[in-house]
Amino acid sequence: MQFDSWQAFINMGGYGFYVWLAFGVSFLALALVVVQGLQARRKLQQEFVKEQQRQQRLARRKREVT
Structure with a gap:
């Protein structure tokens, strides 16, 4: 169509x-x-970082106990 x-x-x-x-x-x-x-991406990244920190704390505590 031409105008x-x-x-x-x-x-x-x-x-x-x-x-x-x-x-x-x-x-x-x-x-x-x-x-x-x-x-959603930002929220997932924040949750991922929190989960990594949690895993690191658990691993540190496990090493301290043993």
Whole structure:
């Protein structure tokens, strides 16, 4: 589809509101997925570090007892 001006492109033959709303909702959903993934990754990394520290403490205590 070819448009004569930027205004015609943004208006999209009268359907511009729905088209741009769909784009906006899609980008918002993708951004939320990325943010949620980054938060989950950070939480998993923190839990991994805590578990490693716990394992080190247990190994240290085991060596001290024996």
